[in-house]
Amino acid sequence: MRKIEALQILKNTIEKAYCPYSNFPVAALIEGKNGEYAIGVNVENASFGLTVCAERIAMFNFIVNGFSNPIRLFLYAPTEEFTPPCGACRQVLSEFNPEMEIVIFDKEENFKLYKLSNLLPQSFNGENLKGKP
Numbered sequence: 852m853r854k855i856e857a858l859q860i861l862k863n864t865i866e867k868a869y870c871p872y873s874n875f876p877v878a879a880l881i882e883g884k885n886g887e888y889a890i891g892v893n894v895e896n897a898s899f900g901l902t903v904c905a906e907r908i909a910m911f912n913f914i915v916n917g918f919s920n921p922i923r924l925f926l927y928a929p930t931e932e933f934t935p936p937c938g939a940c941r942q943v944l945s946e947f948n949p950e951m952e953i954v955i956f957d958k959e960e961n962f963k964l965y966k967l968s969n970l971l972p973q974s975f976n977g978e979n980l981k982g983k984p
């Protein structure tokens with residue numbers, strides 16, 4: 852998917868963010884190998900720890916839609932600094948593709964490109980469970 856197209860979808864999607872406590876809306880889009888995609892926004896809760904980030908909602912939405920082979924995450928928060936995925940989201944994304952590409956847009960629509968394996972080296976994965984006692 853072209854970056855400009857992804858950004859347009861993210862800008863429409865971010866309206867749906869439920870963030871009355873932080874007022875920090877985030878939108879995410881996961882793109883699959885064949886061009887299919889799923890979106891997510893952050894959804895907060897009065898019990899703050901139950902908040903779920905946009906990236907995880909997009910990732911789970913992708914799975915619920917029956918898609919596989921996610922190749923890229925597009926992330927948008929209208930902030931001056933680039934907003935990177937939190938540690939918990941990196942781990943969840945890594946379950947489905949540790950080599951996923953990550954494109955982050957800021958408020959000015961500049962972007963930065965990362966590889967998930969650089970943001971989360973040495974992730975815990977299914978292989979680690981094989982050595983269980």
Ligand code: THU
Nearest residue numbers: 873875877893904905935936937
């Ligand atoms: N948040 C995300 O949705 N994704 C990120 O990458 C960083 C943080 C959300 C969680 C919470 O609703 C708000 O942003 C402030 O932390």
